[in-house]
Amino acid sequence: MESIKDKVAVIGMGCTKFGERWDTSTDDLIVEAAYEAYEDAGVGPEDLQAAWVGTTGSGSAGQCLADPLKLKGIPITRVENYCATGLDAFRNACFGVACGMYDVAMALGFEKLKDTGAGGLGVGRGQHPVYETRRTAPGSFAFIATRYFHKYGIDKTTLAKIAVKNHHNGTLHPKAHFQREITVEQVLKAPIIAWPLGLLDCCPTTDGAAAAIICRADMAKKFRSDPVYVKGLGLSVDPMLPMSRPGFEYLGFQSNVNAARQAYEQAGVKDPLKELSVAEVHDCFTITELVICEDLGFCEKGTGKEHVDAGTFTLEGELPVNADGGLKAFGHPIGASGLRMTYEVYKQLQEKAGPRQVKNPKLGLSHNLGGPPVVACVALLGN
Template sequence: MESIRDKVAIIGMGCTRFGERWDKGVEDLLVEAAYEAFEDAGIAPKDVQAAWIGTVFSGLSAITLAPLQLQYIPVTRVENMCATGSEALRAAAYAVAAGVCDIALAIGVEKLKDTGATGVKGPSIVGDNQDASSGIGPGYSAPASFAYMATRYFHDYGIRPDEGKRLLAQIAVKNHHNGSLNPKAHFQNELTVEQVVNAPIIAWPLGLYDCCGVSDGAAAAIVTRADMARSFRQDPIYIKALQIAVGARQGAMRQDYDFTHIEENVTASRRAYAEAGIKDPRREISCAEVHDCFSIHEMIVYEDLGFSPRGRAREDIEAGTFTLKGELPVNTDGGLKCFGHPLGASGLRMMYEMYKQLQGKAGPRQVKNPRLALTHNLGGNAGTGICSCFIVGNEK
């Protein structure tokens, strides 16, 4: 089995401002993200030979990409829940690695605010038929399905709920600080721990600020063969690993699934480290964008991805390990919490930040001398998850 490592490079990226973009449609967001990427790569739209568009709710087929007026090239719509944007990038990179095209576009978009509803659709996105269901399955909200992890984590590690809430609050405070340095983020305000712990409860023990933004947005990447990359730009970013691991509802069906870790996260990250040749992720990875849909998940991801030893994320949170100035900055752009979470765009938005960091173009959020960066998504929830774990670097 071959690896994707160093076969494909990203030579251009674009990302819209995320947020409540009431006056912009899917078409505006797609054009905004794609043209920033074209310009960044120094290519014209006609240079794109194939495209993958990722969206969960905002379009059914490849025709969703029509606003770009690409001329009869192959286009495919992909969907993989919260990993949808990452899935588009994976498809485009694999096509380039297969040698069937030299320049491909991966783009993700979501107009969540057009639904007129608060939050994201429920059970339908975890595999039930969206048009016709038997109605079985609890009406639990997405925050509740992650609150299960907080309840169980606090229980297993003997953390009192009020202590636990203060601990998780530090993650929201960190991400809000990072978001405040980012003009494209949905939320750009700082928060205090007090504000977080006193916010209205959404799904006990998670409060308002433990939950990410529901946003509109789009992000795009142009990929090409690694050996051609430097003909486009001097600082291409090389793909080191693209891994996806998908659960089969074990968390909802098996008593041995513990809700203090997510096996999909562990599996995808271990495969990604192997593909990228990483032995000690905490030391070797310079910065990461992980799926902080809910604060508890960012905490569990620290452990699942091997950034913190199992059961000891608390010490790292309290030591500031994952802040901008810490040992391993995580969610430098504000994360899903602050940058926002338009499902189909999120994976590519994370890659946009890692790409800028590795190029040294992250402005006030720039981490020192990055070499390897990681993006991570989790669609669904524990045992019913789709995890993507990608690694990129600025050296071949």
Template sequence: MASRRMAHDVAIVAMGCTPFRDHWHCSAGDLLVDAVQECVGSLPGVTLDDIDAFWVGTQGSGLSGQTLARPLRLVGKPVTRVENYCATGSESLRNAAFAVASGAYDMVMATGVEKLKDSSYSGLAAVYPPADGTDVDWTAPAGFSLLAPAYQQTYGVSARDMRSALTKVAVKNHANGALNERAQFRKAVSADTVEKSPRVAGQLGVLDCSGVSDGAAAAILVRAEDAYRYTDKPVFLRGMGFVAGSGSGLATDGYDFTTFPEVVEAARQAYDQAGVTDPASEISLAEVHDCFTPTEVVLMEDLGFSERGKAWRDVLDGRYDLGSALPVNTDGGLKSFGHPIGATGLRMVFECFTQLRGEAGARQVPDARLALAQNLGGQPGSCVAFVAVLGSRR
């Protein structure tokens, strides 16, 4: 399948990101204004008038491009609203990047937002259209909880070792989040606390699951050849892949819940475009979709960071800790930020952007050159997946 480099290389020259938490006093529009103001405010001399087109990603916090146009008081600008499950923020970035690469626009903005805390429902309150009755009716924790026992059975991992690996993911990401002022949960947790947290589904306890939060993020993109007109530290989009699964994993007997095939293919596309042949050694840091702790374990293999059946061991050995050869979720991930659907994918890119510019403070990865952002939505066996490789050099 063809997945070619874009006609023009693309650079991110500015980003903004609100804290992710309970924003009871803010609307979705307020959060978008905050993220956009931080983004635009970091580029001297640039105003909203200089931006040719806008994208806004949200699952349920607004309809049409007016979700962004109204709070920003945009006049005469094209604004497109996009949605793609939990990869909605990534979809906003992807479409904005294509618009610049095509030559249609010189400067564009990608935004994402979600307000999940203003209802009586704690979680994702999406309303799905009628289907043919064959959809699996389960909660997200229930679906993703199947990854752990499937992985154990396939690779002969003991229950104790698997539990220790899941616990290590939670402990690691919360420790990273404690260093990040934008994170919702800024307290490190012990292994004992994780393992004694109330059960939600299968082996998953409360601290194996991402939280519920509000947030927004924004990015300004231009063609790579124009990037240094705006900043001396642009971040270049080196490769990008996106796959929408057919759902066949839940419709046949062949799917074993130890992989996300959509992620594998999206990563292949991104790596091919970026010229990455050994991601385990070439990627400096990665932001991945740790919606649940077993998801991160499986993703380490799907992204080529660990050999099949070995990720649990690499996690326990500290391969993905801050200060290691390949730190994962340096900002705290979904575990520390929660998951406002439309903003998460851009929040991941924001951390890559911050790290590649050397601005991450106490969690800074030394000499970071290539970063990966991986975002997925849906459920095991039927998901959408986005992977981007970003670099500090063109």
């Protein structure tokens, strides 16, 4: 197997303001993200040779991208891979370019969640009438918290510290959905959504879109002096719902481990805690961030609490995790999240992250985890 390392470059990115965009349509979100990316890359729609678009339910087919952007005649593929949709759209675009078929392509992810009339993602998903009865997103991740608490003896306070950190980071990003500090006490006293997870352990439902323009690495300097290069791409899908999977320990996810291993091998990363400058991970719930940090090798399984207490993953820590506030502060417009994370990594590597800027950035990671969950995607970007 070959490596994707240094074959593709990101030359422009765009990201909408995330939030309750009541007055903004799906098409408006796409235009907002795409035109920021065009401008950033110094290209126009006529320069795109192909596109990949990610959404789980806010649009269908490639048409959902062609329509608002009036893209004429180019191949566009819609990608859906649960909450890993955005990053997988990016991954597919990278391979399209890396194989030499296209020189310049776009990956765009979007989701419009505030048109449903409901505050959450809904209930009872799945293809069978009863097997996945009453499955909710917070309920699925509460299973992890219950088991993790049981195994390692930690409690909700550790999770609350993760929420406090990400809310703080969100105050430093004007595009974040939430722009306010919270306290550990507020998190612990918040109404329970799915025990043991309370309201402030959960990311909000949000509207948003984000886009990347990518090109062949050898062409990148023609577009800008500071392109960012793709160093590794991993994707892993686990068979069977976690709830049905024999022997599943509910302490982390094999798909996380495998997706990260693929990307680390391509990039030559041996010690992610030391080698990564910044990591944007899929903190749909506070417990998720905790187990992801372990699954991705930032720390040993079961030691997350020590690192949370020590501040390892704060902006000032050894490896800032979710420097922009993560899903906790940005919300989770499903198809958009992976590209929103990549937008932050891209800006950090270009040292354009303002008050959130990490020092001496070299390598950044973005990561999505999707489903009940069963699928993980990891992208490594570097200078």
